[in-house]
Amino acid sequence: MRSLSGKEFTLINKLMRFFVTALMLAAGTAGASLTIEIVGAGANQIPVAIVPFRAEEGLAQRITPVVAADLARSGLFKTVDPGGMNPVPHEPEQLNYAQWRARGAEAVVIGSVTKAPDGRYDIRFRVMDAVKQTQIAGFVYFATENQLRLTAHKIADVIYEKLTGDTGVFATRIAYVVKRGPRYELHVADADGYGAQSVLSSNEPIISPAWSPDGTRLAYVSFEQKKPIVYVQSLTTGGRRAVAAFRGSNSAPAWSPDGRRLAVTLTRDGNSQLYLINADGSDSPVRLTQSAAIDTEANFAPDGQSILFTSDRGGGPQIYRVSASGGAAQRITFEGSYNVSPRHSPDGKSFTFIQRNNGRFNVAVQDFATRQVQVLTDGGIDESPSFAPNSKVILYATQVGGRGILAAVSSDGRIKQRLTADVGDAREPAWSPVVNK
Amino acid sequence: MKRLLLAAMALAILAACSSTPTKEQDGAAVEDRSGATAAQQPAKPPAATGPTATPLGSTGVGGNPLKDPSNILSKRSVFFELDSNIVKDEFKPLVSAHARYLQQNRAMKMTIQGNADERGSREYNLALGQRRADAVKQMMQLLGAQSEQIETVSFGEEKPRAAGHDEASWAENRRADIVYPND
Numbered sequence: 001m002r003s004l005s006g007k008e009f010t011l012i013n014k015l016m017r018f019f020v021t022a023l024m025l026a027a028g029t030a031g032a033s034l035t036i037e038i039v040g041a042g043a044n045q046i047p048v049a050i051v052p053f054r055a056e057e058g059l060a061q062r063i064t065p066v067v068a069a070d071l072a073r074s075g076l077f078k079t080v081d082p083g084g085m086n087p088v089p090h091e092p093e094q095l096n097y098a099q100w101r102a103r104g105a106e107a108v109v110i111g112s113v114t115k116a117p118d119g120r121y122d123i124r125f126r127v128m129d130a131v132k133q134t135q136i137a138g139f140v141y142f143a144t145e146n147q148l149r150l151t152a153h154k155i156a157d158v159i160y161e162k163l164t165g166d167t168g169v170f171a172t173r174i175a176y177v178v179k180r181g182p183r184y185e186l187h188v189a190d191a192d193g194y195g196a197q198s199v200l201s202s203n204e205p206i207i208s209p210a211w212s213p214d215g216t217r218l219a220y221v222s223f224e225q226k227k228p229i230v231y232v233q234s235l236t237t238g239g240r241r242a243v244a245a246f247r248g249s250n251s252a253p254a255w256s257p258d259g260r261r262l263a264v265t266l267t268r269d270g271n272s273q274l275y276l277i278n279a280d281g282s283d284s285p286v287r288l289t290q291s292a293a294i295d296t297e298a299n300f301a302p303d304g305q306s307i308l309f310t311s312d313r314g315g316g317p318q319i320y321r322v323s324a325s326g327g328a329a330q331r332i333t334f335e336g337s338y339n340v341s342p343r344h345s346p347d348g349k350s351f352t353f354i355q356r357n358n359g360r361f362n363v364a365v366q367d368f369a370t371r372q373v374q375v376l377t378d379g380g381i382d383e384s385p386s387f388a389p390n391s392k393v394i395l396y397a398t399q400v401g402g403r404g405i406l407a408a409v410s411s412d413g414r415i416k417q418r419l420t421a422d423v424g425d426a427r428e429p430a431w432s433p434v435v436n437k
Numbered sequence: 438m439k440r441l442l443l444a445a446m447a448l449a450i451l452a453a454c455s456s457t458p459t460k461e462q463d464g465a466a467v468e469d470r471s472g473a474t475a476a477q478q479p480a481k482p483p484a485a486t487g488p489t490a491t492p493l494g495s496t497g498v499g500g501n502p503l504k505d506p507s508n509i510l511s512k513r514s515v516f517f518e519l520d521s522n523i524v525k526d527e528f529k530p531l532v533s534a535h536a537r538y539l540q541q542n543r544a545m546k547m548t549i550q551g552n553a554d555e556r557g558s559r560e561y562n563l564a565l566g567q568r569r570a571d572a573v574k575q576m577m578q579l580l581g582a583q584s585e586q587i588e589t590v591s592f593g594e595e596k597p598r599a600a601g602h603d604e605a606s607w608a609e610n611r612r613a614d615i616v617y618p619n620d
Binding site (some may be wrong): 002123207210226227228247248249251252265267270271272294296297310312317338340341354356361383384402428 | 548550556560561563565568588589590591592593594595
């Protein structure tokens with residue numbers, strides 16, 4: 001396995017530079033952050049010891065506390081106390097496996113940090129199997145001081161992937177809207193809520209942010225022109241463009257998997273219908289649905305072949321599927337009288353949505369193959385569910401004590417987290433794709 | 438055409454039944470015409486056919502009927518029942534008055550902003566608000582307004598007038614608002 005390439009870091013650098021120079025960057029948001037609280041845990045937690053890396057004490061950002069927090073937050077790991085070992089192991093030959101097994105550890109993470117001649121840090125680590133006494137994984141990363149935290153997330157991703165078999169999503173980002181008094185801000189933060197930055201600030205509402213498949217652009221709906229208009233904003237340059245600003249309302253952007261098109265809801269011809277537009281706003285919209293009802297909230301299947309959407313053509317709102325080239329739509333939700341906001345799981349096997357039961361709105365998942373529905377939350381005022389790129393976690397918006405917060409639930413419903421913005425109401429979350437892999 | 442005539446007759450009846458005197462509406466529409474067209478398109482003569490000699494409304498001397506509190510045209514909000522886009526009878530005089538105003542001021546344009554209460558999906562609520570705005574527009578078209586004069590947009594649940602989380606607030610927020618360019 002290899003270290004990060006320079007190109008990958010360049011992208012991050014560009015992102016960081018954008019945050020500093022963005023035209024509409026709101027002042028004083030540098031300290032904005034989300035606090036994460038875990039509720040519930042996985043049935044089987046993997047016991048793992050994370051030994052502080054050699055020479056990390058002097059770093060502006062220590063590595064192993066971030067790794068340990070990531071793993072603990074997932075609910076799938078139990079961190080084993082690494083203290084009191086003499087010597088503190090940093091290399092495989094320094095490991096006394098029997099002692100680690102006695103502490104209950106199934107895996108031990110060891111590593112070291114060295115300053116390279118070019119000023120960057122050489123961060124190397126190994127995941128060791130305490131039972132088999134073999135190396136599970138070993139990586140070297142080169143990182144500048146600004147990249148230490150991202151590097152820690154990448155290390156957590158490797159550990160997660162090797163020990164659970166699923167893709168780690170710690171080195172990803174989330175976008176969400178914060179409302180503070182009369183101000184609306186579109187924020188982008190690390191998946192652990194750290195380092196939130198405002199990328200758009202407005203006195204009018206902002207809703208429905210959606211990440212481009214390459215993670216470099218956000219589509220969203222802004223009401224700054226006193227009506228809903230769909231914009232696409234580059235996170236690398238900060239430049240943005242109105243891509244759907246037709247007569248009437250323009251909303252609900254959804255990216256095609258190739259990142260070239262958006263499905264949007266337009267009312268230019270009358271009622272709310274689905275259309276396809278180019279993501280750069282060129283050419284005329286192509287109408288996708290033809291109903292006399294509301295058709296909205298499109299979401300592309302990962303293979304790009306079909307689209308889920310909400311329609312009340314049968315009376316109440318239900319979820320339907322239509323080919324990405326149009327044609328007849330097929331209803332796919334049948335339980336309950338109000339099913340909205342469908343989003344595919346990235347593995348294509350299921351979709352999440354909001355279901356109303358007895359006046360309460362909860363996050364549910366329906367399996368495509370079995371059509372089985374599982375209601376995952378009981379908050380009662382949940383909305384805007386969005387899958388993590390590994391299909392294992394669903395991020396959504398809810399309210400606690402009258403305040404808007406973000407929450408996450410594992411797709412089996414066992415593990416729940418709350419993400420609270422330090423000020424204001426957080427809402428409209430969207431999880432970025434995995435980039436830099 | 439017959440349908441339009443029927444609609445016009447219905448409008449006349451509605452106007453006659455409404456609490457606002459018909460005369461005042463006529464006067465208001467005329468007196469505003471000059472001001473409104475001046476603001477909108479100064480070069481274009483008003484298309485309305487109403488006689489300029491129509492008496493002024495009792496309270497609207499020299500004022501803008503759209504802003505005159507005693508004129509029905511100053512009333513701008515149509516409220517809806519839950520999950521409904523049916524314009525209730527009590528709001529028909531209001532809708533009729535604005536339709537007539539557009540009919541008599543062909544250069545005038547209007548935006549109807551639909552709104553929804555906070556419960557459920559933001560995007561679906563955006564579409565519900567749109568449907569309410571469209572329902573008001575359709576009624577105005579039947580009463581003589583032109584489609585080009587009216588743009589319908591929706592704020593969904595995003596701009597609630599009442600901030601509470603109870604039925605009284607929700608009812609206040611299930612609404613379509615009529616907005617003119619100089620409001």
